[in-house]
Amino acid sequence: MTPVLKNSLAASLFALIAASPAFADNPVPEGTELAEDQSYTYWLLDAIKSMDPQINTDVEGSDVLRSLFEGLYNENGTGELVPGVALEHTVSDDQKTYTFTLRDDAQWSNGDPVTAQDFVYSWKRLADPATASEYAWYLELMQIENAAEIIAGDMSVDELGVTAVDDRTLEVRITTPLPYFPQMLVHASTFPVHQATIEEHGDNWTRAENLVGNGAYVLDEHILGERVEMSKSDTYWDAENVIFTDLTALTINDVNQGLTRYLAGELDRVDIPAGQYPRLEEEYPEQANSVPYNCSYIYMLNVGESGPEELKDVNVRKALSYAIDRDIIVERILQGGQPPSYNWTHTAVAGFERPEIEYANWTQEERIEKAKELLAEAGYGPDNPLELTLQYNTSEDHKKIAVAAQQMLRQIGVNITLANYEWKVHTDRMQNQEFDMARYAWCGDYNEASTYLDLLASYSGHNNGEFFNDEYDQVMKESKTAEDPLPMYQQAETILAEEMPIIPIYHYAKVFMLNEDIKGWPLENVNQTWYAKDLYRVAE
Template sequence: MINRYSTMLRAALAGLLLAALAACGGGSDSGPSAASEADGVVLHRGNGTEPNTLDPHQANGTWENNIIGDMLIGLYTEDANGKPVFGSAVGHQISEDGLTHTFQIREDMTWSDGTPVTAADFVFAWQRILDPATAAPYASLIYPFKNAAAVNAGEMPPSELGARAIDDKTLELDLETPTPFLATLMTHYTTFPVPKHVLEEAGDDWIKPGTMVTNGAYVVDTWRPNSFVKLVKNENFYDADNVQIDTVFYYPTDDVSSAFRRFRAGELDINACSQCYPIQQVSWIDQNMPGVKHNEIILSFTYVTFNTNVEPFDDARVRRALGLAIDRDVLTRQVTRAGEVPAYNIVPPGIDNYVDNAPQMAEAGWTQQRRNAEARRLLAEAGFDENNPLTFAVKYRLAGDRKQIMVAMQDMWRQIGVEAQLEGAEPKVAYADYRARNFEVADAGWVADYNDPQNFLFLVQGDTGPINYADYSNPDFDALMNEAALTMDLDARADILAEAEALMLPDMPIAPIYFSVNRNLVGLHIENWNDNVIGIQRTRWLEINEAKRKTY
């Protein structure tokens, strides 16, 4: 079984390699020629996917986070190692019960137009993201704020949110429950301030170049769709004197082969995303480009999600069968080959505030042959066999090596008598379909917004909203998640969260595949780049040493 499968897989990958080698290059206006001498010290960053928006209340991808986080800064921000440190705030006090937080905002914090950043900007931003009219895909991320869920559901007006401007530079925030991850949550773009004075005049057009003002290290200068986003240094940023890079270009690099050629030619200084170099080139890169490959271990996982509203994926037996048939060892050892770890649960190892031995699928220790036999049994029990085979469509992201991975999984499902039709789409299109539940089965991934298991388990929580792609609802699971939210003792909280994960896994609304790594390429001339578990390296911390620049 394994040898026959390996031969088939090698043949499939060989065909895909030939296709990749025939891929064409990027457009003529997408490289460093877009920069000029007036731009000063320039950084060219490959960013994976074209952003849908620069509005932190409409964003939902790491490719948008990278850009937005260079321009806007929350109460906390990431340091050069990805750790939370004060950003817009200079002080933070917590009440004895952990429910009231008071922040002092920097006196020298202004918007890029010179207008002071005030506590009212934060209150305005949080009310806006929770307003049902905004339809923010990530609003649930700040449900720990007092009354946030009720406001987002339209049950309370935004003015009832538990956030108050005591004065221009003092902000008070009430929480529903003690939130041990609040500092890291406050580094996320959903919590960033937005300029009230600009939005009140420009409305949704506030993010357009020439109109947008920011409080971070950079401000948008140009956005040429499907070509680049150009940011320039914000001279009114409180730490502008220590920002070494004057201009940064962000490029969509969905075409991994083209992006790899651009990096070799020196058109990209960095290509940073989940799959930013071709897997076929791993050995060549190691031999010819030593030091540029950064396989960054991050808090992230790749998974298959099932639309539980659609037959037969409302049946846990069918979901489990498809999840069991995925040979995670083959995928990570023969296809991805960058240090990914097979996943039999959804909370990554090494995460803060969790149990040492996370619960796993009951079949985690089985051989793949035994898993496949169980998958066939479950399918037969659900009414599917060779006389009534299961066929379905799988939507997947056309980025990086996703096609190779999906072709391999398609063959794995064939081993249990199932036929999957692959439907590729650009990532932003695919994720829009996922949020709209416009799929049967889909390939997805998740990178931690903050270092806490809640940020993974909430993906299948009933009130999470659009990013609960499976639209899974389990009252017992939700009750445990709510109980954990009310628990102040971190060890007791970890036990409750582990109980919730153990309860959910047999239902398999999503099938974990592997814990991910970022396959980044970083030029030797880029200094202060530090790999970290959240996979965030803000441009303000980076420097360029021209003496070390190389092409390949």
């Protein structure tokens, strides 16, 4: 085994990790006066569907899970990797075997030591078809040995390429070198879970009275759709440097109500409703924030067998996309610094350059004329309107965008019926292909373009629109072994623009209010991956 530091492909990642101390420093700068109250209350739009790292699929759920559990690595305020349960790793000369050295002071909240076997158990559980995890495919993206065969039910989970060499040494075998492999380990699906607790309580193991985690906080209460209460764990390896003592996440489906409660002092953080950032930034310059955020907002089209026949025509799909005026959406509705998008991958993703996409350079008038022309070729127009349903999850912002899209599409002869569903129903319907068009957003699991582009491959567990394209699949497979994958990523984006299985709307900015007493927020991390253990409240 060759230390990573000597390995050209992974040296930079190792350097980031190796430069970080094995034991975290206190996040509070010297001389800072801390507030006596170190509680933190923040807003959630939707209910947390699951506290199980291998089952959760939501960004907000991951925010909670990063407090209750800890994976091999974490991210710092600029998105660089820092030690979590793993202190460091080495990689073999062929780039296919990673060996992680785990810290010896990591504990579960019941006092049990966290061992390499915990990761082996958890990753096998993620791959096991019996778990029915929507994120099982993530192990395939990580190129873990035998993951695809296990997920397909063709091989035993015991054949997964993860081994506990001893309590403090975890070996992971991948089939294809991935320079960004360590970055993928911050995703919640890779977090360890406590085997004995799951075996004792079954599906009830995530209840507050049962859950055993290894994070900086423990779960005190979870009332679905109402609140999540957490408190500082005294068994966490770096507990002495964790400042917040209590965390409360409140589910408030109306972001405007959330803002009202924030301004009343009931919340320390809330997203800013569409259109209100300019006013709030002027009135509360120390609290209103808008920073690039590694997520993209789209309308996914159901082009699979269960989808409407009309959407199987690429001309129809292109017409729908061309008719939507992104500038109006970002400049008049959102007004939070979000850039309009004509492609899938967020342009702020590290190392990514958007290819030349023809319709992105047209005027909106040119797009409208082309949309009418394509729709007419498909047999639709004012005298024979196309009828489709657009569904979205409960949110005033999503509603505003959907209403605008409805009006924009009407001008080319498309009648859109809007359908609003609460989050769980919305996502269940998408997973079951029970939709025509659906509001969708994807937040990168790591800061690299493949986190977007793999999602629309046939092997993806989130390709809900069932876009299956052999050329696209081949390009993405070739990208895994390319010395420079950028040209293949650009080719994949070009295919998406030609086939239009999704309608890009905008790339996210994180637009939110944060109590100016709260410090340590990772504004420079494009993933906006935040850890409550790194935050603190200063005295007024």
